[in-house]
Amino acid sequence: MAKNTYKQPSASDNGRTNEPRPATPRPARNQPRATPEASPKEGRRNEPKAPAAAKKARNPIKMPSWQLGSVFGFLRDRRFQLFLGFFLLFGSIYLTIAFVSFLFTGHADQSVTESVGRTDLRAAGQETGNWLGLVGALLAEWLIQDGFGIAAFALIPVIFFLGYKVVFRRAGVSVTYVLALCLFATLWLSVLLGYVVLSLQSPDIDPALAHSLDFLCGGVGYETAFWLDSLIGWGTVLLLAFLLISFVVFFFNVTSLNLGGLDAETVDETPAPGNRPATNEPAPWAIDEPGTAANDNPLGITMRDTRGPIAAPEPIEPEAAPLRTGAVASPALAAASVATLAASTAATAAMGGLAAGAAALPMSVGPGAAPVPAIKPASGPSFSIEVPEQEPVRPPAPPLVSSVPTPLSLADLADDDVPLPASLPVSAPPALAKTGLSFEVEDSTTKPEAKPELDPSAGPDMAVISEEDEDAEVMPTGEYDPTLDLPRYQYPTLELLNDYGQAKAQVTKEELEANKDRIVETLGHYGINIASIKATIGPTVTLYEIVPDAGVRISKIKSLEDDIALSLAALGIRIIAPIPGKGTIGIEVPNAKKEMVSIRSVFNTDKFITSEMDLPIAFGRTITNEVFVVDLAKMPHLLMAGATGQGKSVGLNVILASLIYKRHPSQLKFVLVDPKKVELSIFNKIERHFLAKLPDTEEPIITDTKKVVNTLNSLCMEMDKRYDLLKDAGCRNLKEYNRKFVERRLNPKKGHRYMPFIVLVIDELADLMMTAGKEVETPIARLAQLARAIGIHLIVATQRPSVNVITGIIKANFPCRISFKVTSKIDSRTILDAGGADQLIGQGDMLISQGSDIIRVQCAFIDTPEVDRLCDFVGGQQGYPDAYHLPEVVGEDGGGNGNSDDFDPADRDNMFEEAARVIVTHQQGSTSLLQRRLKLGYNRAGRLIDQLEHAGIVGPFEGSKAREVLIPDEYSLEQLLNTLPK
Numbered sequence: 001m002a003k004n005t006y007k008q009p010s011a012s013d014n015g016r017t018n019e020p021r022p023a024t025p026r027p028a029r030n031q032p033r034a035t036p037e038a039s040p041k042e043g044r045r046n047e048p049k050a051p052a053a054a055k056k057a058r059n060p061i062k063m064p065s066w067q068l069g070s071v072f073g074f075l076r077d078r079r080f081q082l083f084l085g086f087f088l089l090f091g092s093i094y095l096t097i098a099f100v101s102f103l104f105t106g107h108a109d110q111s112v113t114e115s116v117g118r119t120d121l122r123a124a125g126q127e128t129g130n131w132l133g134l135v136g137a138l139l140a141e142w143l144i145q146d147g148f149g150i151a152a153f154a155l156i157p158v159i160f161f162l163g164y165k166v167v168f169r170r171a172g173v174s175v176t177y178v179l180a181l182c183l184f185a186t187l188w189l190s191v192l193l194g195y196v197v198l199s200l201q202s203p204d205i206d207p208a209l210a211h212s213l214d215f216l217c218g219g220v221g222y223e224t225a226f227w228l229d230s231l232i233g234w235g236t237v238l239l240l241a242f243l244l245i246s247f248v249v250f251f252f253n254v255t256s257l258n259l260g261g262l263d264a265e266t267v268d269e270t271p272a273p274g275n276r277p278a279t280n281e282p283a284p285w286a287i288d289e290p291g292t293a294a295n296d297n298p299l300g301i302t303m304r305d306t307r308g309p310i311a312a313p314e315p316i317e318p319e320a321a322p323l324r325t326g327a328v329a330s331p332a333l334a335a336a337s338v339a340t341l342a343a344s345t346a347a348t349a350a351m352g353g354l355a356a357g358a359a360a361l362p363m364s365v366g367p368g369a370a371p372v373p374a375i376k377p378a379s380g381p382s383f384s385i386e387v388p389e390q391e392p393v394r395p396p397a398p399p400l401v402s403s404v405p406t407p408l409s410l411a412d413l414a415d416d417d418v419p420l421p422a423s424l425p426v427s428a429p430p431a432l433a434k435t436g437l438s439f440e441v442e443d444s445t446t447k448p449e450a451k452p453e454l455d456p457s458a459g460p461d462m463a464v465i466s467e468e469d470e471d472a473e474v475m476p477t478g479e480y481d482p483t484l485d486l487p488r489y490q491y492p493t494l495e496l497l498n499d500y501g502q503a504k505a506q507v508t509k510e511e512l513e514a515n516k517d518r519i520v521e522t523l524g525h526y527g528i529n530i531a532s533i534k535a536t537i538g539p540t541v542t543l544y545e546i547v548p549d550a551g552v553r554i555s556k557i558k559s560l561e562d563d564i565a566l567s568l569a570a571l572g573i574r575i576i577a578p579i580p581g582k583g584t585i586g587i588e589v590p591n592a593k594k595e596m597v598s599i600r601s602v603f604n605t606d607k608f609i610t611s612e613m614d615l616p617i618a619f620g621r622t623i624t625n626e627v628f629v630v631d632l633a634k635m636p637h638l639l640m641a642g643a644t645g646q647g648k649s650v651g652l653n654v655i656l657a658s659l660i661y662k663r664h665p666s667q668l669k670f671v672l673v674d675p676k677k678v679e680l681s682i683f684n685k686i687e688r689h690f691l692a693k694l695p696d697t698e699e700p701i702i703t704d705t706k707k708v709v710n711t712l713n714s715l716c717m718e719m720d721k722r723y724d725l726l727k728d729a730g731c732r733n734l735k736e737y738n739r740k741f742v743e744r745r746l747n748p749k750k751g752h753r754y755m756p757f758i759v760l761v762i763d764e765l766a767d768l769m770m771t772a773g774k775e776v777e778t779p780i781a782r783l784a785q786l787a788r789a790i791g792i793h794l795i796v797a798t799q800r801p802s803v804n805v806i807t808g809i810i811k812a813n814f815p816c817r818i819s820f821k822v823t824s825k826i827d828s829r830t831i832l833d834a835g836g837a838d839q840l841i842g843q844g845d846m847l848i849s850q851g852s853d854i855i856r857v858q859c860a861f862i863d864t865p866e867v868d869r870l871c872d873f874v875g876g877q878q879g880y881p882d883a884y885h886l887p888e889v890v891g892e893d894g895g896g897n898g899n900s901d902d903f904d905p906a907d908r909d910n911m912f913e914e915a916a917r918v919i920v921t922h923q924q925g926s927t928s929l930l931q932r933r934l935k936l937g938y939n940r941a942g943r944l945i946d947q948l949e950h951a952g953i954v955g956p957f958e959g960s961k962a963r964e965v966l967i968p969d970e971y972s973l974e975q976l977l978n979t980l981p982k
């Protein structure tokens with residue numbers, strides 16, 4: 001019982017937890033909202049201005065609302081609620097016993113109940129056989145015999161759950177669902193049994209037997225069945241079957257069927273009246289073979305390949321086949337159908353390899369890269385062409401069923417802040433954000449109610465919380481699921497991104513040979529002989545790997561870099577001497593025709609889709625055509641540089657899009673700093689889903705230097721708070737902490753909360769360093785040094801990688817750096833500690849340095865309209881009431897942490913009482929709640945909070961957390977308000 005008093009994690013001040021959301025509109029129903037006093041402009045328009053003394057007095061205009069309040073006040077009285085709740089609970093037990101007893105004694109009791117009214121009640125009671133006396137017999141008679149037959153048993157859960165909800169202010173399942181399910185079951189079963197009983201009343205069957213079965217269907221069931229039988233005959237059976245199917249379709253939100261296993265089946269957004277443990281972890285994917293029954297893993301996600309068995313790839317004819325950058329899966333693998341995802345995708349790759357154009361080159365085929373030691377010129381070294389395996393790209397995806405946002409109900413539309421039904425499951429867990437798959441997704445998981453039924457009056461219930469409960473850390477209702485904050489959130493689909501079709505490598509055999517010949521020739525001029533050359537074709541450049549003859553010094557080749565570039569007449573030759581881990585020297589030569597790497601082709605790969613990383617970023621493709629996916633959480637921060645127009649903004653968009661595709665809004669927040677004011681403004685639309693901001697700011701994207709400083713300081717505060725919480729929880733990093741929280745081993749009452757990752761993106765550091773210098777440098781360095789473990793990650797971009805922008809202290813704390821093309825070798829050295837970035841060819845060509853390794857990657861391309869569509873898709877869905885609030889920076893103007901010592905009761909705001917009710921109703925002491933509910937400016941709401949603190953209604957300022965509400969319910973509040981000096 002004690003556990004039932006557990007409260008969901010207290011919201012930080014914008015209420016972004018599973019706790020009943022502050023936006024709950026219920027109070028409007030039974031509480032006088034706008035008193036004339038509350039809207040002085042309207043209420044007093046024609047009145048002379050009240051003198052100050054009169055102001056202090058209670059405004060007589062308010063009386064009607066008080067009277068109204070007192071009429072229905074008893075409903076809010078917790079004692080009445082408990083009385084009612086227990087009445088229902090015991091009532092359900094009473095009915096159960098009476099009903100069960102009826103099954104044994106009902107027949108005998110019939111004469112007694114029929115005689116009621118004609119005989120003495122006491123005597124009748126004595127004769128009753130029902131275990132619960134005459135009343136039990138009567139109730140059972142009415143509800144079973146005259147009512148719904150044995151289907152009346154289904155009414156009991158309704159009464160029980162109503163009582164449970166009222167008493168404990170929470171329910172394991174949604175009462176609405178129980179109500180709908182039980183009422184349907186009662187009526188449907190009763191009519192069905194009515195039809196059965198009716199059918200038994202044929203001359204062949206003993207009438208006594210048929211009559212004795214009447215109790216099965218009850219009067220209602222029998223009469224209804226009789227009517228139906230008269231009207232539609234045995235069509236009644238069809239009608240009942242149709243009604244059952246319709247109910248299942250609507251109630252369980254079935255959207256497609258598995259007909260013979262060939263098609264895909266989807267049951268999405270199954271309402272989850274069950275109480276199974278929730279999990280935040282992407283559920284394991286179970287891949288069904290087409291044609292098999294749905295996966296029966298009740299907690300897993302069943303994915304079914306809708307493409308049907310994959311055909312064995314056609315063998316490539318050596319003469320006709322162009323060079324393929326994709327490996328060909330063996331027919332055996334393909335023939336293995338789609339038993340595994342690996343098989344499926346490998347086969348896909350086989351079908352979708354990229355033509356490279358060297359038609360006549362013999363090549364070996366097989367999974368993996370296919371070195372082709374085929375060309376041996378009459379003179380000179382051996383030349384082979386490496387055909388890098390293209391990352392399997394999934395075929396164009398049909399629209400994901402689960403990607404269609406569930407339409408909101410009318411009630412939802414009417415109120416943006418409508419609480420979301422706790423029992424709706426997340427339609428697709430993060431693992432399925434992977435979208436664009438040619439799978440339809442069945443979420444067979446019935447998510448538990450991780451949060452209590454939303455109840456406006458649900459606050460800390462002092463009456464039932466004991467000391468032990470305070471410390472109770474184990475929840476009875478399974479794992480906490482942060483995604484239930486926005487249970488209907490749909491992950492973006494790949495359909496939002498442009499489809500450029502299969503990428504085609506543009507390098508021809510002639511180009512390859514010509515380049516090879518020139519390299520050999522140039523080196524030959526300088527007396528460097530080559531044992532062999534191998535070419536690897538990438539999207540932007542081709543890597544020629546040279547094995548020089550024995551005795552040739554590597555430094556000699558490196559010093560010839562410019563000469564080789566000149567003779568190849570190409571910009572952007574980069575020499576890697578030696579290639580780390582190989583005894584060869586690499587020469588990267590830009591392809592004459594560059595291949596554009598579309599973001600869709602990168603996202604639509606297994607590597608990204610199945611990535612288990614915390615913050616996966618799919619940057620693009622490497623020289624070997626592999627999709628390059630990195631985990632920002634491991635980096636843990638990223639420094640990006642590049643001259644103007646070389647692809648930095650596109651790169652940032654790729655990062656943001658990757659994260660948005662893979663994470664739920666409850667798991668990730670961005671802090672966007674954009675001194676250029678236009679680059680990131682497109683992300684404004686996802687403010688209520690993915691953005692974080694300071695509480696007192698209007699714009700979520702920070703463009704003003706002063707605000708940047710505050711934001712950075714606020715992030716430092718958040719970092720310190722998070723460290724405190726981690727320390728308290730005995731965890732070493734955010735992942736461990738969140739895991740513990742999800743398992744409900746951390747008590748929200750002690751300040752613990754689910755902590756989303758925070759990614760700070762600064763689009764132009766140079767500008768900030770010029771205007772704020774040390775003020776930004778210090779917090780950035782601090783965050784970079786310390787924030788790794790607590791899930792705050794920095795992405796800092798700059799056009800000018802000069803040493804006064806990327807200072808030693810910043811550089812030292814950003815081990816992972818990316819450089820697009822820069823204008824000078826010095827810039828390249830500043831950012832990467834190595835040359836090379838000056839020789840890139842622009843348009844997203846970039847070098848990534850992670851420690852000692854430098855990898856060349858062609859950044860994927862995402863166009864502005866694509867980002868726009870993505871943001872529209874996310875922003876168009878129901879979000880949090882506001883952006884995620886970072887801690888208020890102490891000392892800033894308008895903070896809700898003002899000094900309350902100078903508060904004079906006479907100066908109490910005329911919305912004081914209104915504000916107090918809002919706060920107590922929602923049990924959330926936050927300024928932003930008052931702003932939203934009472935439509936106030938920040939400063940006035942902040943003043944009101946101070947006054948409420950002074951009146952003892954809310955506790956003191958607690959940084960980012962909402963203030964503690966000291967008054968448990970409205971009843972106590974009214975008592976307190978009456979005692980306050982007027």
Ligand SMILES: Nc1ncnc2c1ncn2[C@@H]1O[C@H](COP(=O)(O)OP(=O)(O)OP(=O)(O)O)[C@@H](O)[C@H]1O
Pocket residue numbers: 596597642643644645646647648649650651799843844845858859860861862
């Ligand atoms: N990955 C890419 N693939 C193909 N083209 C690209 C890629 N990245 C950038 N481009 C091309 O380069 C142009 C400039 O890119 P972008 O706007 O990202 O540059 P930038 O470095 O942010 O410039 P600035 O610093 O001036 O804002 C784009 O409009 C696009 O045409």
